[in-house]
Amino acid sequence: MIFIAFLSIAAVAIYVLFLRDLSRAHACLVGRSQTISTPFGDMEYALRGHGEPVLVIHGAGGGFDQSLDLIGPLGPYGYRLIAPSRFGYLRSASPANLTNAKQADAYADLLDRLRVQKVDVVSISAGEWSALQFAIRHPNRCHALVLLVPAPYMPQQRNSARMAFVRAMFGSDFVAWATIKLLPILPAAMTRVILGTDPAVVRAAESSEKARVQKILEHLLPVSPRTKGMEFDIRSATIPEPYDLGKISCPVLTISAVDDAFGADRAKFIAAGVPDGRAVIYPTGGHALVEDYKDVQREIVSFLAAPRKER
16 A cells, blocks of 8 residues: 555656646747748747848757757847748648648748748758758749758658657657656767757766757757658658759758768758758757857858858
8 A cells, every 4th residue: 555655656756747848848939939821820929139030940859949049049140030830830830731842832922921032941850851942942032042851751661660659759759858857878878869869978078968869858958849740751751752853953961970860861962952052960969969069059150151152
């Protein structure tokens, strides 16, 4: 009886902690974004900073908040960040028959509403697919394109275990929270499976980088308003759309790491396939670019500044 009572108290305590953290996660989203109506449904977006406009496209499991977490440090360099939540994420709609081409057209609609004619584009991981479509379908609106750790295609039959883990996690706020907060083994698995980074690389990193990686994981919460977007990203990874890289007329910078668990080949392939492309491949750092991120910021700022000198 004492053991049962202990388990009951522990279960209640855990659930209270879960509700507290989930409430905080929801609160972190409030008041930071707004929505507009597009031909494809409502789209959420956030604006930060002042200066040259940069469209920031988040990766899998993200939303406008992930974009601001990872690319927000560029704001002080004189950029106005436009950070939409892709369809199916947070307060953005999940339209039927969604494609990355339609998502790209929705970006153009958002820029019309904001009266922004031309932007630089910075995408993160799975945001690459709609970023490429934007550069292909709206070449007159894209000054330069940065693809940060561009996501490769992952045929489902060769990644069934990874897909099962992702679906389980994004199917429940509690499962995701428990994985991140309570279980000592699974956070390492999440670092490898979700963030594509060897846990040993994170353990060896300085404290600020460890905190950055932990923040990325914690800001996956709440996962429930991101589930539909994640499902679309999984479909996009397993059933790729056609991309005519030769039609991308703007300069392109791709950035990855040799030990990225998702591979650096995609970054090299895109840089070689566009008319004006360059790849920066770090020897280590994984998909989260651990210990590389300050240098990554300098690379992005330098790259975005270069075409402006000629405009």
